[in-house]
Amino acid sequence: MSRIRAAVLCSFINLLTPNLIGNEMKKWLLFGLVLYSGQLLAFPRANPVPGGIAIIPVADATTTVTAPVVQYEGKRVTVAQQDGAWLALVGIPLDAQAGEHHLQAAGSLIPFEVQPKQYRTQRIRINDNNKVEPDDESSQRIVQELAVQKGIKSRYSPQAATLDFIRPAPGADTGRFGMRRIFNGQQRNPHSGMDIAAATGTPVKATAAGRVLHTGDFFFSGNVVYVDHGSGVISMYAHLSQIAVKPGDNLQQGDIVGAIGSTGRATGPHLHWSVYLNGEAVDPALFL
Numbered sequence: 001m002s003r004i005r006a007a008v009l010c011s012f013i014n015l016l017t018p019n020l021i022g023n024e025m026k027k028w029l030l031f032g033l034v035l036y037s038g039q040l041l042a043f044p045r046a047n048p049v050p051g052g053i054a055i056i057p058v059a060d061a062t063t064t065v066t067a068p069v070v071q072y073e074g075k076r077v078t079v080a081q082q083d084g085a086w087l088a089l090v091g092i093p094l095d096a097q098a099g100e101h102h103l104q105a106a107g108s109l110i111p112f113e114v115q116p117k118q119y120r121t122q123r124i125r126i127n128d129n130n131k132v133e134p135d136d137e138s139s140q141r142i143v144q145e146l147a148v149q150k151g152i153k154s155r156y157s158p159q160a161a162t163l164d165f166i167r168p169a170p171g172a173d174t175g176r177f178g179m180r181r182i183f184n185g186q187q188r189n190p191h192s193g194m195d196i197a198a199a200t201g202t203p204v205k206a207t208a209a210g211r212v213l214h215t216g217d218f219f220f221s222g223n224v225v226y227v228d229h230g231s232g233v234i235s236m237y238a239h240l241s242q243i244a245v246k247p248g249d250n251l252q253q254g255d256i257v258g259a260i261g262s263t264g265r266a267t268g269p270h271l272h273w274s275v276y277l278n279g280e281a282v283d284p285a286l287f288l
Protein backbone atom coordinates (compact mmCIF):
# COMPACT_ATOMS: atom_id res chain seq x y z
CA MET A 1 0.00 0.00 0.00
CA SER A 2 2.86 2.38 0.85
CA ARG A 3 4.33 1.85 -2.61
CA ILE A 4 1.03 2.76 -4.28
CA ARG A 5 0.71 5.91 -2.21
CA ALA A 6 4.31 6.82 -3.06
CA ALA A 7 3.57 6.32 -6.76
CA VAL A 8 0.54 8.61 -6.48
CA LEU A 9 2.70 11.24 -4.77
CA CYS A 10 5.26 10.95 -7.56
CA SER A 11 2.67 11.50 -10.28
CA PHE A 12 1.47 14.51 -8.35
CA ILE A 13 4.99 16.02 -8.18
CA ASN A 14 5.41 15.27 -11.88
CA LEU A 15 2.25 17.25 -12.66
CA LEU A 16 3.39 20.18 -10.51
CA THR A 17 6.82 20.44 -12.15
CA PRO A 18 6.19 19.60 -15.82
CA ASN A 19 9.05 21.51 -17.47
CA LEU A 20 10.85 23.29 -14.67
CA ILE A 21 13.64 20.73 -14.21
CA GLY A 22 15.44 18.29 -16.47
CA ASN A 23 14.32 14.69 -16.79
CA GLU A 24 17.46 13.30 -15.14
CA MET A 25 17.01 15.58 -12.13
CA LYS A 26 13.33 14.71 -11.98
CA LYS A 27 14.14 11.00 -11.98
CA TRP A 28 16.38 11.35 -8.91
CA LEU A 29 13.90 13.60 -7.15
CA LEU A 30 11.14 11.04 -7.69
CA PHE A 31 13.40 8.16 -6.65
CA GLY A 32 14.21 9.97 -3.39
CA LEU A 33 10.54 10.67 -2.81
CA VAL A 34 9.62 7.00 -3.32
CA LEU A 35 12.22 5.93 -0.75
CA TYR A 36 11.14 8.64 1.68
CA SER A 37 7.44 7.87 1.31
CA GLY A 38 8.09 4.14 1.65
CA GLN A 39 9.89 4.69 4.95
CA LEU A 40 7.36 7.17 6.16
CA LEU A 41 4.34 5.02 5.48
CA ALA A 42 5.65 1.51 6.18
CA PHE A 43 4.29 1.12 9.68
CA PRO A 44 1.99 -1.44 11.32
CA ARG A 45 -1.56 -0.47 12.20
CA ALA A 46 -2.33 0.15 15.85
CA ASN A 47 -4.91 -2.14 17.47
CA PRO A 48 -4.50 -2.03 21.25
CA VAL A 49 -6.15 -5.38 22.10
CA PRO A 50 -4.67 -8.66 23.39
CA GLY A 51 -2.52 -9.96 20.49
CA GLY A 52 -2.52 -6.50 18.91
CA ILE A 53 -0.15 -3.52 18.86
CA ALA A 54 -0.30 -0.31 20.89
CA ILE A 55 1.53 2.58 19.21
CA ILE A 56 2.50 5.15 21.84
CA PRO A 57 4.45 8.41 21.30
CA VAL A 58 7.41 8.43 23.71
CA ALA A 59 9.60 11.36 22.59
CA ASP A 60 9.95 14.23 20.13
CA ALA A 61 12.29 13.02 17.38
CA THR A 62 13.21 16.58 16.35
CA THR A 63 14.94 17.14 19.70
CA THR A 64 15.84 13.54 20.71
CA VAL A 65 18.36 12.11 18.24
CA THR A 66 18.54 8.47 19.35
CA ALA A 67 15.61 6.15 20.00
CA PRO A 68 14.67 6.22 23.69
CA VAL A 69 14.88 2.98 25.69
CA VAL A 70 11.35 1.80 26.46
CA GLN A 71 10.27 -1.29 28.39
CA TYR A 72 7.01 -3.13 28.83
CA GLU A 73 6.74 -5.73 31.59
CA GLY A 74 10.53 -5.82 31.84
CA LYS A 75 11.12 -6.34 28.11
CA ARG A 76 12.68 -3.90 25.66
CA VAL A 77 10.09 -2.46 23.26
CA THR A 78 10.53 -1.60 19.56
CA VAL A 79 10.82 2.17 19.06
CA ALA A 80 10.69 3.68 15.56
CA GLN A 81 10.44 7.15 14.11
CA GLN A 82 7.48 8.57 12.21
CA ASP A 83 6.38 12.14 11.48
CA GLY A 84 8.93 13.68 13.87
CA ALA A 85 8.03 11.45 16.81
CA TRP A 86 9.56 8.39 18.41
CA LEU A 87 6.82 5.81 18.70
CA ALA A 88 6.84 2.69 20.87
CA LEU A 89 5.35 -0.35 19.11
CA VAL A 90 4.14 -2.51 21.96
CA GLY A 91 3.27 -6.17 21.41
CA ILE A 92 0.32 -6.87 23.72
CA PRO A 93 0.27 -10.48 25.02
CA LEU A 94 -2.69 -12.59 23.87
CA ASP A 95 -3.51 -13.31 27.53
CA ALA A 96 -3.33 -9.63 28.61
CA GLN A 97 -6.24 -8.22 30.63
CA ALA A 98 -8.12 -5.24 29.22
CA GLY A 99 -7.53 -2.00 31.13
CA GLU A 100 -4.65 0.33 31.91
CA HIS A 101 -1.12 -0.89 31.15
CA HIS A 102 2.18 1.00 31.46
CA LEU A 103 5.38 1.55 29.54
CA GLN A 104 8.60 2.47 31.31
CA ALA A 105 10.64 5.18 29.61
CA ALA A 106 13.47 7.21 31.20
CA GLY A 107 12.28 6.43 34.71
CA SER A 108 8.68 7.50 34.13
CA LEU A 109 5.54 5.47 33.49
CA ILE A 110 3.48 6.08 30.35
CA PRO A 111 -0.06 4.69 30.67
CA PHE A 112 -1.98 3.18 27.75
CA GLU A 113 -5.29 1.42 27.46
CA VAL A 114 -5.80 -2.18 26.27
CA GLN A 115 -9.28 -2.81 24.84
CA PRO A 116 -10.99 -6.20 25.24
CA LYS A 117 -11.22 -8.60 22.29
CA GLN A 118 -12.94 -11.97 21.95
CA TYR A 119 -11.35 -14.36 19.47
CA ARG A 120 -13.34 -17.15 17.82
CA THR A 121 -12.86 -20.85 18.47
CA GLN A 122 -11.47 -23.23 15.84
CA ARG A 123 -11.81 -27.02 16.06
CA ILE A 124 -9.01 -28.99 14.44
CA ARG A 125 -8.62 -32.73 13.82
CA ILE A 126 -5.02 -34.03 13.96
CA ASN A 127 -4.39 -37.65 12.86
CA ASP A 128 -1.19 -38.04 14.90
CA ASN A 129 -2.62 -37.89 18.43
CA ASN A 130 0.91 -37.69 19.91
CA LYS A 131 0.93 -34.10 18.59
CA VAL A 132 -2.10 -33.42 20.82
CA GLU A 133 -1.40 -35.65 23.83
CA PRO A 134 2.40 -36.06 23.70
CA ASP A 135 4.07 -39.06 25.37
CA ASP A 136 6.75 -38.51 28.06
CA GLU A 137 9.66 -38.36 25.63
CA SER A 138 7.86 -35.83 23.43
CA SER A 139 6.83 -33.80 26.49
CA GLN A 140 10.47 -33.45 27.57
CA ARG A 141 11.39 -32.35 24.06
CA ILE A 142 8.54 -29.79 24.06
CA VAL A 143 9.65 -28.24 27.38
CA GLN A 144 13.22 -27.80 26.07
CA GLU A 145 12.05 -26.39 22.74
CA LEU A 146 9.66 -23.90 24.34
CA ALA A 147 12.58 -22.48 26.34
CA VAL A 148 14.73 -22.22 23.18
CA GLN A 149 11.91 -20.58 21.19
CA LYS A 150 11.15 -18.14 24.01
CA GLY A 151 14.79 -17.01 23.92
CA ILE A 152 14.75 -16.58 20.13
CA LYS A 153 11.54 -14.57 19.88
CA SER A 154 12.60 -12.28 22.76
CA ARG A 155 15.88 -11.32 21.07
CA TYR A 156 16.51 -7.57 20.83
CA SER A 157 19.16 -6.33 18.38
CA PRO A 158 20.04 -2.61 18.26
CA GLN A 159 19.58 -2.01 14.50
CA ALA A 160 16.65 0.21 13.46
CA ALA A 161 13.51 -1.83 12.81
CA THR A 162 12.51 -2.71 9.24
CA LEU A 163 8.73 -2.36 9.17
CA ASP A 164 7.96 -2.58 5.45
CA PHE A 165 6.32 -6.04 5.27
CA ILE A 166 4.94 -8.22 2.48
CA ARG A 167 2.81 -11.35 2.65
CA PRO A 168 5.34 -14.24 2.71
CA ALA A 169 3.38 -16.63 0.46
CA PRO A 170 0.33 -16.69 -1.79
CA GLY A 171 -2.60 -18.89 -0.76
CA ALA A 172 -5.81 -19.05 1.23
CA ASP A 173 -5.98 -17.80 4.82
CA THR A 174 -6.94 -20.95 6.72
CA GLY A 175 -6.23 -19.96 10.29
CA ARG A 176 -6.46 -16.45 11.63
CA PHE A 177 -4.34 -15.11 14.42
CA GLY A 178 -5.65 -15.43 17.99
CA MET A 179 -8.23 -18.20 17.38
CA ARG A 180 -8.85 -20.32 20.44
CA ARG A 181 -8.07 -23.84 19.33
CA ILE A 182 -9.45 -27.22 20.22
CA PHE A 183 -7.33 -30.10 18.87
CA ASN A 184 -9.09 -33.51 18.85
CA GLY A 185 -11.51 -32.16 21.46
CA GLN A 186 -8.78 -30.72 23.74
CA GLN A 187 -8.23 -27.02 24.44
CA ARG A 188 -4.71 -25.89 23.46
CA ASN A 189 -2.82 -22.58 23.19
CA PRO A 190 -4.43 -19.87 21.04
CA HIS A 191 -3.15 -19.47 17.49
CA SER A 192 0.05 -17.40 17.54
CA GLY A 193 0.23 -16.62 13.83
CA MET A 194 -1.50 -16.57 10.46
CA ASP A 195 -1.94 -19.78 8.44
CA ILE A 196 -1.63 -19.62 4.65
CA ALA A 197 -2.48 -22.83 2.78
CA ALA A 198 -0.63 -23.62 -0.45
CA ALA A 199 0.89 -26.66 -2.16
CA THR A 200 3.97 -28.31 -0.67
CA GLY A 201 7.06 -26.74 -2.22
CA THR A 202 5.54 -23.26 -2.72
CA PRO A 203 8.35 -20.75 -1.99
CA VAL A 204 8.16 -18.82 1.29
CA LYS A 205 9.58 -15.29 1.20
CA ALA A 206 11.14 -13.13 3.91
CA THR A 207 8.42 -10.66 4.87
CA ALA A 208 11.01 -7.88 5.26
CA ALA A 209 14.76 -7.38 5.12
CA GLY A 210 16.60 -8.88 8.08
CA ARG A 211 19.06 -11.43 9.37
CA VAL A 212 18.37 -15.13 9.93
CA LEU A 213 18.35 -15.70 13.69
CA HIS A 214 17.68 -19.42 13.89
CA THR A 215 16.65 -22.44 11.85
CA GLY A 216 15.58 -25.77 13.30
CA ASP A 217 13.11 -28.61 13.61
CA PHE A 218 10.63 -28.28 16.47
CA PHE A 219 7.97 -30.71 17.71
CA PHE A 220 4.98 -28.42 17.03
CA SER A 221 6.43 -25.92 14.52
CA GLY A 222 8.27 -28.47 12.36
CA ASN A 223 11.02 -26.94 10.21
CA VAL A 224 11.24 -23.26 11.13
CA VAL A 225 13.12 -20.11 10.19
CA TYR A 226 13.31 -17.07 12.47
CA VAL A 227 14.32 -13.70 10.98
CA ASP A 228 15.42 -10.66 13.01
CA HIS A 229 14.21 -7.36 11.51
CA GLY A 230 15.91 -5.18 14.13
CA SER A 231 14.85 -3.56 17.43
CA GLY A 232 12.88 -6.59 18.63
CA VAL A 233 10.84 -7.18 15.45
CA ILE A 234 11.06 -10.90 14.61
CA SER A 235 9.24 -13.04 12.04
CA MET A 236 8.89 -16.83 12.03
CA TYR A 237 7.97 -19.29 9.26
CA ALA A 238 6.86 -22.79 10.34
CA HIS A 239 5.91 -26.26 9.00
CA LEU A 240 8.39 -25.84 6.09
CA SER A 241 9.20 -28.81 3.84
CA GLN A 242 12.63 -27.29 3.16
CA ILE A 243 14.81 -24.59 4.73
CA ALA A 244 16.80 -22.48 2.26
CA VAL A 245 18.80 -20.24 4.65
CA LYS A 246 21.16 -20.54 7.59
CA PRO A 247 21.67 -18.48 10.76
CA GLY A 248 23.56 -15.25 10.08
CA ASP A 249 22.35 -14.90 6.46
CA ASN A 250 21.40 -11.35 5.54
CA LEU A 251 18.11 -11.24 3.65
CA GLN A 252 16.40 -8.73 1.44
CA GLN A 253 12.63 -8.50 1.49
CA GLY A 254 11.26 -11.30 -0.74
CA ASP A 255 14.32 -13.57 -0.49
CA ILE A 256 13.27 -17.22 -0.28
CA VAL A 257 13.68 -18.71 3.20
CA GLY A 258 12.19 -22.14 2.44
CA ALA A 259 9.20 -23.99 1.02
CA ILE A 260 5.70 -24.69 2.32
CA GLY A 261 5.21 -28.09 3.94
CA SER A 262 3.37 -29.88 6.73
CA THR A 263 6.15 -30.72 9.22
CA GLY A 264 5.32 -30.54 12.95
CA ARG A 265 1.69 -30.29 14.14
CA ALA A 266 -0.15 -29.63 10.86
CA THR A 267 -3.31 -30.92 9.23
CA GLY A 268 -1.93 -30.36 5.72
CA PRO A 269 0.56 -28.22 3.78
CA HIS A 270 0.49 -24.60 4.94
CA LEU A 271 2.71 -21.81 6.15
CA HIS A 272 2.34 -20.70 9.75
CA TRP A 273 3.64 -17.12 9.87
CA SER A 274 4.24 -15.38 13.20
CA VAL A 275 5.45 -11.89 14.03
CA TYR A 276 6.84 -11.00 17.45
CA LEU A 277 7.25 -7.62 19.17
CA ASN A 278 8.94 -7.52 22.60
CA GLY A 279 8.76 -11.33 22.58
CA GLU A 280 4.96 -11.40 22.16
CA ALA A 281 3.16 -12.87 19.14
CA VAL A 282 1.03 -10.18 17.50
CA ASP A 283 -1.40 -10.33 14.57
CA PRO A 284 0.75 -10.37 11.38
CA ALA A 285 -2.18 -8.85 9.43
CA LEU A 286 -1.50 -5.53 11.22
CA PHE A 287 1.75 -5.25 9.20
CA LEU A 288 0.14 -5.72 5.76
Ligand SMILES: [Zn+2]
Pocket residue numbers: 175191192193194195271272273
Ligand atom coordinates in the same frame (compact mmCIF):
# COMPACT_ATOMS: atom_id res chain seq x y z
ZN1 LIG B 1 -0.64 -21.80 12.46
